[in-house]
Amino acid sequence: MKKLIYVALSFFLLIGSVNVASADTKKDNQPLTEQQQTQLLKLTNRVEEIRNMDRSNLTRTQKQELRTELRDMKKQANAISNGGIYLSVTALLVIIIILLIL
Numbered sequence: 001m002k003k004l005i006y007v008a009l010s011f012f013l014l015i016g017s018v019n020v021a022s023a024d025t026k027k028d029n030q031p032l033t034e035q036q037q038t039q040l041l042k043l044t045n046r047v048e049e050i051r052n053m054d055r056s057n058l059t060r061t062q063k064q065e066l067r068t069e070l071r072d073m074k075k076q077a078n079a080i081s082n083g084g085i086y087l088s089v090t091a092l093l094v095i096i097i098i099l100l101i102l
Helices: 004-025 035-050 060-082 089-101
Strands: none
Touching: 004 089, 035 060
């Protein structure tokens, strides 16, 4: 009986997560504020600096730092332009499963 309940709950959770994922794509594009525009401009300028930089003289650790900086800037730019916090469907399922277990 417990197994049937867990299967049914997981089925409904999977169905609900599909709706959450599709709801993210239907956001309205809101205009950016002045502060967001300046921050986005700073990020794009920094990306252009890194792109035009001669990376052949850099050490391996410096290249890794640049990569992590670019990833962080990409996340910031996506958060500014799309205006939100990202939570993947898989992460959502893991959180729900952990809550059910506890």
